[in-house]
Amino acid sequence: MDRQQQLSTPKVDQDPYNLTPSQAQTTYYADSMADGQSSKVDEDAQTRRSTYTYRSEADISKFIRQVHGRTINALSDQYLLPTDDEEWNRLNKQHTSVILGFSGRLYPVPETVNAILRPDGHGPKRILDLGTGTGVWAVEMAHEFPHAEVVGVDLAPCPLQPDEVPSNCRFEVDDINLGLQHFENQFDVIHIRFVAAGIKDFRKTMEDVHNCLKPGGIVLWVEIDYDLYSYTHGDFRHLTMASELNPDGAWLPRPAYEMVRSVIIGGSQIDVMAQLLDTEGLWNQTTLLDPDTCKAASMYLPLGPWATSKNPIEAQYLHYVGSLMRQDIKSGHRAVHPLLIRTGWTQEVVNKWSAEADKELDSMKDKALLRIRIAWGRRRAEPDCPAPPLPEAELSTEGSLAKYPFYYVYDTQEQTLNETKERNRDKPTTEPFHPKRAKPAA
Template sequence: MTGHSIPDPASVEENGRTYTGYYREGRYLLPNDGAEQDRLDLQHQVWRLLLDDALHLAPLDWGAAGDDARNVLDIGTGTGIWPIEFSEANPGARVVGTDLSLIQPPPDAVPPNCSFVREDSEEDEWVHEVEFDYIHMRAMLSCFTDHRSVINKIYDNLRPGGWFESQDFSFDLVAADAATEAVLAGSSIRLWQQRMFEGMRTLGRDLRVARHYAQWLSDAGFVDVEQRYAKGTTSDGTSTTTIDEMDSRLLLCPLNPWPRGPKDQEIGLYFETDIVESLEGMSAKVLPRAGMSAEEIQALVLRVEQDVRNQEMHAYTPVYVIYGRKPLKGKAGTENNHQIE
């Protein structure tokens, strides 16, 4: 946890929660208040567990100790917990986090090589005076209308040889066994998911956009594009195996602590809380766009919470971690372009 709850004076209040206010009001669909900041810090722990405590998977080869005076950008930084921890691990790097809301700790509470800027990475012209060696963004699936334009901006603002990495969930649920698939078909969580898709489409947004990222990085000119995966625990907990019929390149995040493996149980415990804490604030902004009343939304959210906590629901959420490198010279094609098939 960052240990801070920072109110943004530019916020507006709706339904007892605060959201991004006069600066790009309505673009971000989750709250920005203290409860949401706690949830974002908790979600950071989900990522730490999924990535075996790593902050990144891109192969940042920055030379010998002390030779790490590099420029790093974190897009959609939230509470700033990722750049704070990256700054602490890389004291020679200059790390900046950007977000629509200024909900990050004050300068005297963060490492001296860490700073924060209010910015809309999609709509604004970037004002950074440096080319970055590494650009990171995480859980941005709902934030942009045109993710490809953001990827192109990232490419243009990297130095040759610099890396970009996206870590994101897909708004899917994948059953680990036939019994769960049958339950999911008529469940409240599946209905909620469908209504969320409908509501987001009215904004021109795709909650499963991460599945396109590897191709879009290649299209933008990135080389050495990789999509990383881990093994998923089978439903009886007796072994681990890749889920070939889905996509062997995907990380899999348990919906709740249903697996028997201790690591997956811990991930599922955090992720269950992460989802439950986000349901109300996100649904209140999106589901009216799918034609639902406030009363219908409240009733559905309560049923979805029960589904999320049901450990008979052996389900995963796919996770995509994708990174690529800007070539040293020109666009892709001037170097060997190694990418996923």
């Protein structure tokens, strides 16, 4: 099988999903996208178009390139994480872990999402998945809400087959940095997950995303906190990173820390994302969003099966998530090697970091966790008005699990600020050496 054939095949990892073959089916890019034309969601699927075209395996070369032995998207120099078999398998494990953190659901606030997506006789409900990756979230939403239209957008094609397209789901290749005007006022639910590394102007992108909501629609922001944490005596503490300034620290956080510095050097506003979601949340987005509907949350995912509970169901839950996340991170810190090499680190150095990180993941001595930032809010009915009231929606318990124990919701901006201060109380302020930030010799 050649590389183009590999790229077009589904890569759903059955083991972490526990899915039947039929449940594991994924979808495909719409065949109706035309070059150079903006996309508009409408009632006729044959008229849907996108900024970029994907029609066949022969077109794949337009969207990918090889960098230091990994396949990378060809549309943006901003986002350099891979788009290949290993990365797809990693992202599927990551997706499963996040869904387990939502107690088996695809999204936070299920009562609100279900009420918004309830059929109301006013045309189809519409769902937008930005940064769709492998497409698995969009596909599962299309199955859960068969009356809704689902659109997934990403920088690179997903590993999907045409004959597995649900009739209510399609995908587009696009760079959201270019704007989302063609999607304005069209979606009831917008899900945007793990895209910050590729965003050049986070405030503008946030406004663009919120403009794509219909009045009363909800946005779901899900982003990684690239600092790692240690769980000690029931408390989450910043995991001190190893460097020339602190040789006794943990090596596990180093690749993620350097990834953040590297994408910032390349023009990303991943640091602005962190500041916005951890200090402002969505409460300050009052031009479009109703602050009374805004909340934030933290989800902590253990990196290894070290977490336990007196409740045997919770213990099994945490063990499974930890096992998946250890696999995810072992692959993830190698996925950033091309990016780190581009910004001045040598292959020898990044290999050393990865080897040390693997040792720490296997020993689990630090009880390390990855934190996921989450924020949501609904669009106002019109300027200066609250979001419209929601109909009562019966929430199915199908697919839900016991409450995930490391999930915390913040009802106010003040709570978010207090939690951020407490979480970062041990975070150092001095940056370690970087080859592109080194001071010149005196």
